[in-house]
Amino acid sequence: MIGSRPLSALFLGAVDSEVKVELGGREDLEAILRRWVDGGRRAWPDLALSDEVFLPWLARRQHLGAGLQSLRAPDLFLVCACLQGDPDAVQVLLGVYLTPLRPLLLRRLHNPDLVEDLTQSLATKLLVASADRSPKLASYGGRGPLKGWLRAVAINQALRATENSLRNPIAGDEESLLAAASVEHDPELRELKSSSRDALVEAFRTAMSKLPARDKNLLRQHYVDGVPVEKLARLHRVHRVTLSRWLAKARDGVLEHTRLRLRNRFGLGATECDSLIRLARSRLEMTFEMLA
Secondary structure (H helix, E strand, C coil), rough: CCCCCCCCHHHHCCHHHHHHHHHCCCCHHHHEEEHHHHHHHHCCCCCCCCCHHHHHHHHHHHCCCCCCCCHHHHHHHHHHHCCCCCHHHHHHHHHHHHHHHHHHHHHHHCCCHHEEEEHHHHHHHHCCCECCCHHHHCCCCCCCCHHHHHHHHHHHHHHHHHHCCCCCCCCCHHHHHHHHCCHHHHHHHHHHHHHHHHHHHHHHHHHHHCCHHHHHHHHHHHHHHHCHHHHHHHHHHHCHHHHHHHHHHHHHHHHHHHHHHHHHCCCHHHHHHHHHHHHHHHHHHHHHHEEE
């Protein structure tokens, strides 16, 4: 109990009327809920997840009934804490569950950079909602082990990467980033694209390929997928200021490499090249501010 309030009251207060009728008369409900809570806390004693959060969350998202006692409470406890944004829970998910999947992915993909990119992409999909979907982790139902569920999700993602020939983890994102920078009715940007688009895209792609995996992932997650700085900071377990610094370094790095490529490969003069990069930077920063 929490004070004088039974756990069953917290749980039943969040279920729909049909489930409430089905479960409300069960004499063992309080004992089952107590096992759930105690099991979660024994497994993850360092997670600060209250009964008031865990039990209503579980009640709202589960189709309960005959399988009530078979739910994997420790795994659900961790998932709930992760979806609440608990940094310790996120670190457990990344370190205990996702990191051990890297050898599996490497055996399938034979590309360490792609494995790094897929692992980061998987973490983002698991923990961060997008405009058209909830975090993937929210679909875990607790009927089987979380490790097995995550393994299946990771394998499916690896298969999609193989089928789509995503051997370059940034392939396609260069044009997405450039497209994100476009501003409707912007004559300067339209002129830039009509006269130098091929050179700029090639230079940008080459520059992206030279970045460390973390920088490429951050650029894609923030500027293409639109993940806000605050959520990326929680994902990487760093302060928002640190994450912003990483993003700025990655952005400046790719633009500088792009400038050098335009100058050395395509023979643009310093003045023309710097002008193009300033124009691209100004449009990118406008879009970055909107996404953040």
